[in-house]
Amino acid sequence: MPSFLHSPTDKTPTPIDRIIRHRGIVLNGFILLLLVPIPLAFAVWKLAPATVQAVLSSQWAVSLIMLAVSLLIIVHMCAVCILAERKLSAYIQDRLGPNRVGWGGMLQPIADGIKFVLKEEVIPARAEKAIFVVAPCLAFAVSLLGFAIIPWAGEITWPWTDASGNPVTVTTQVASLDIGLLYMLAIGSISVYGVVLAGWASNNKYAHFGGMRATAQMLSYEVPLGLGLLVIILSSGTLRLEEIVNQQATTGVWNIMAHPVAACLVLVAAFAETNRSPFDLAECEQELIAGFHTEYSAMKFALFFLGEYAHMVTASAFLTAIFLGGWSLWPGYDPLAEVHTWWAALIKFNVFWGKVLAVIAFYMLVRWTLPRFRFDQLMSMAWKGLVPIGMVMVIIALAMNTVGLRPDPAKGFAGNFAYFGASLAMNVVVIVVTMAIGARRPPVTGRQPNLPPVQA
Amino acid sequence: MLLEAEKAGAMPSYSIIAFLVLLVVGLAALILVASHTITRLLGLRRTGPIKDMPYESGVDPIGDARSRFNVRFYLVAVLFLLFDVEILFLYPFSILYPRFQNEAHAAWAESLKSYGYTPGFFLATALIFFVILAVGFLYEWRKGIFRWD
Numbered sequence: 001m002p003s004f005l006h007s008p009t010d011k012t013p014t015p016i017d018r019i020i021r022h023r024g025i026v027l028n029g030f031i032l033l034l035l036v037p038i039p040l041a042f043a044v045w046k047l048a049p050a051t052v053q054a055v056l057s058s059q060w061a062v063s064l065i066m067l068a069v070s071l072l073i074i075v076h077m078c079a080v081c082i083l084a085e086r087k088l089s090a091y092i093q094d095r096l097g098p099n100r101v102g103w104g105g106m107l108q109p110i111a112d113g114i115k116f117v118l119k120e121e122v123i124p125a126r127a128e129k130a131i132f133v134v135a136p137c138l139a140f141a142v143s144l145l146g147f148a149i150i151p152w153a154g155e156i157t158w159p160w161t162d163a164s165g166n167p168v169t170v171t172t173q174v175a176s177l178d179i180g181l182l183y184m185l186a187i188g189s190i191s192v193y194g195v196v197l198a199g200w201a202s203n204n205k206y207a208h209f210g211g212m213r214a215t216a217q218m219l220s221y222e223v224p225l226g227l228g229l230l231v232i233i234l235s236s237g238t239l240r241l242e243e244i245v246n247q248q249a250t251t252g253v254w255n256i257m258a259h260p261v262a263a264c265l266v267l268v269a270a271f272a273e274t275n276r277s278p279f280d281l282a283e284c285e286q287e288l289i290a291g292f293h294t295e296y297s298a299m300k301f302a303l304f305f306l307g308e309y310a311h312m313v314t315a316s317a318f319l320t321a322i323f324l325g326g327w328s329l330w331p332g333y334d335p336l337a338e339v340h341t342w343w344a345a346l347i348k349f350n351v352f353w354g355k356v357l358a359v360i361a362f363y364m365l366v367r368w369t370l371p372r373f374r375f376d377q378l379m380s381m382a383w384k385g386l387v388p389i390g391m392v393m394v395i396i397a398l399a400m401n402t403v404g405l406r407p408d409p410a411k412g413f414a415g416n417f418a419y420f421g422a423s424l425a426m427n428v429v430v431i432v433v434t435m436a437i438g439a440r441r442p443p444v445t446g447r448q449p450n451l452p453p454v455q456a
Numbered sequence: 457m458l459l460e461a462e463k464a465g466a467m468p469s470y471s472i473i474a475f476l477v478l479l480v481v482g483l484a485a486l487i488l489v490a491s492h493t494i495t496r497l498l499g500l501r502r503t504g505p506i507k508d509m510p511y512e513s514g515v516d517p518i519g520d521a522r523s524r525f526n527v528r529f530y531l532v533a534v535l536f537l538l539f540d541v542e543i544l545f546l547y548p549f550s551i552l553y554p555r556f557q558n559e560a561h562a563a564w565a566e567s568l569k570s571y572g573y574t575p576g577f578f579l580a581t582a583l584i585f586f587v588i589l590a591v592g593f594l595y596e597w598r599k600g601i602f603r604w605d
Contacts (some may be wrong), residue, residue: 116491119495137488204511208521223536237558300488379604395586398583401557
C-alpha cells in the first residue's frame with residue numbers, strides 16, 4: 001500500500017492527511033478556485049474584446065448564457081436547500097442535523113448523491129414498467145422549465161454601440177413570452193402528471209391514494225391561483241413578467257403592498273402546487289408511508305426529490321417576480337429602476353436571489369412549524385375559503401380599474417399613492433369582513449354527529 | 457421595444473423554450489440511464505417474488521391497487537374543469553379591459569367606443585358572467601358538493 005493512503009490499522013496521519021484535515025488550507029483553496037473565473041474572464045475580455053462585444057450584443061447569446069447560469073444555480077440550489085432544510089429542521093427539533101461529512105455537514109449533499117447512485121433499484125413485479133420509469137423523469141424535467149420566463153435582472157444597456165452607433169440593449173431573461181403568466185400556470189399544471197403517473201404505475205395502494213390526493217389537491221388549488229393572478233393581471237394589464245416587475249420598480253408599489261389578499265391566495269396555492277407541507281398530503285408519512293414514491297428507490301427517488309426542490313425554487317422566484325418587486329431594491333423610490341448598466345444588473349440579480357432565498361426560508365419555516373391539514377380541511381379551504389375570496393378580489397380589481405385606479409409607470413410613488421391607498425384599503429376591508437364571517441360561524445370540521453351520512 | 461425586437465427575430469421566445477424542453481428532458485433521461493448503468497455495475501441485485509411485491513406495510517396485498525375509488529375525486533375534476541374554463545375566459549378580458557385606461561391604446565379604445573362597445577358594456581358583460589358563476593357556485597355549495605367530511 002502506498003504510504004500516502006490510509007491503512008485501516010495505522011492511524012498515524014500521512015502528509016495528505018495533514019493537508020486535507022487542515023481547515024484553513026482547504027477553505028482558502030475553495031475560495032481561490034471560486035475566484036479563478038474572474039481573471040479568466042478579464043483575460044478573454046482583454047485578448048478579444050471585439051468578439052466578446054459581438055457575443056454579448058446578441059440577445060440569443062445572452063439568453064443562452066442566462067439559461068446556463070440560472071439552470072446551474074437552480075440545480076445547485078436544490079442541493080443547498082436539501083442541506084439547509086435538514087439543518088433547519090434539526091435546529092427546530094433540538095437536534096444537530098448532518099454534521100459529519102465535510103465541515104459541519106457541508107458536503108452532505110454530495111454524500112447523498114453518491115448514496116443515491118449506489119443504491120439498488122427496485123421495480124415491483126406488477127408495476128407498469130415504462131410509466132414507472134418515465135414518471136420521475138417527467139417530474140424532474142417539468143420542474144426545470146418554469147424559470148425560463150423569470151426576468152432575473154431587467155435590461156442591460158452595454159457601454160458600447162453597434163455598427164450604426166445605437167446603444168445595444170439586451171434583456172437578462174431566457175425567453176420573453178407574451179403569455180408569461182399562462183406559461184407558468186401551464187407548467188404548474190403539467191407537474192401533477194409526474195405524481196399521478198408514479199402513483200398509478202406503482203400498483204401500490206398507498207402510492208395510488210397519494211397520486212389521487214395529489215390530483216384533487218392540485219386541481220383545487222389551481223382555481224385560487226388563477227383568481228389571485230387575475231387580480232394582478234387586471235391591475236397591470238399584461239401577462240409579461242418583465243413588464244409586471246418594471247411596473248413595480250418604477251411605481252414603487254410592490255404588488256404585495258397593494259394586493260396583500262391576492263398575494264396570500266397565490267402563496268397558499270404555490271405551497272399546494274409544490275406539494276409542500278402543510279399541503280404534502282400526497283406523501284404524508286403517517287397515513288401513506290411515502291405516498292406516490294413509496295415504491296421508488298435509488299436515482300428515481302432522487303429525481304422526485306430534486307424535482308420537488310427545483311419546483312420550490314422556481315415557485316419562489318415566481319412569487320418574487322410577481323409580488324415582491326422582482327429585482328427592485330426597496331418599495332418607494334428605487335434608484336436602480338431606470339439604470340440599465342451592467343453593474344446595476346449585477347446588483348439587481350443579487351437582490352432578486354436574495355428575495356428568492358428569503359421566500360425559500362419562509363417555505364422551510366412553514367414546513368417545520370405548521371401541522372399537516374386533514375384532507376377534507378384542505379379541500380374545504382380551497383373551495384369554500386379561497387375561491388369565494390378570490391372572486392370577490394377579482395370583482396374589486398375590476399371596479400378599481402373602471403374608476404381608473406391602476407398603477408401608472410410614468411408617475412413615481414407619489415403619483416401612484418391614490419391607487420396604492422385605495423387598493424390597500426379595499427384589501428383591509430375584505431380581510432376584516434372575512435375574519436368577521438369566520439368568527440361568526442367557525443368552520444365545521446370532522447364528522448358531526450347531527451349531520452346525515454354522506455352520500456358517496 | 458422588446459415586442460419589436462421579438463417580431464424581428466432578434467428576441468428568442470418559443471424557440472428557446474423548445475430548446476430548454478429538449479435539454480431538460482435529455483438531462484433527466486441521461487441521469488436515469490447513467491444511474492441505472494452504475495447501479496447495475498456496482499450495486500447488489502437480489503430479486504425474488506417477496507421482494508418484488510408492492511410494499512403495503514408488510515401485509516400481502518389484496519387485489520389490484522387500480523380498483524374503484526371514491527366518486528368525489530371525479531367531482532373535483534369536473535368542478536375544476538368548469539372553473540378553469542371560466543377563468544380562461546376572464547384572462548383575455550383582464551388583459552384588454554385595463555387598456556381603456558391606457559393612453560398608449562387610446563385609438564383602439566376610441567374605435568371600439570365608436571361601435572358602441574364602451575367600457576361600461578364590457579364591465580356589464582363581466583359582471584353578468586360573474587353572477588352566473590356565483591349562482592352555479594352557490595348551487596354546488598347547497599347541493600353538498602363541497603362536503604368532504
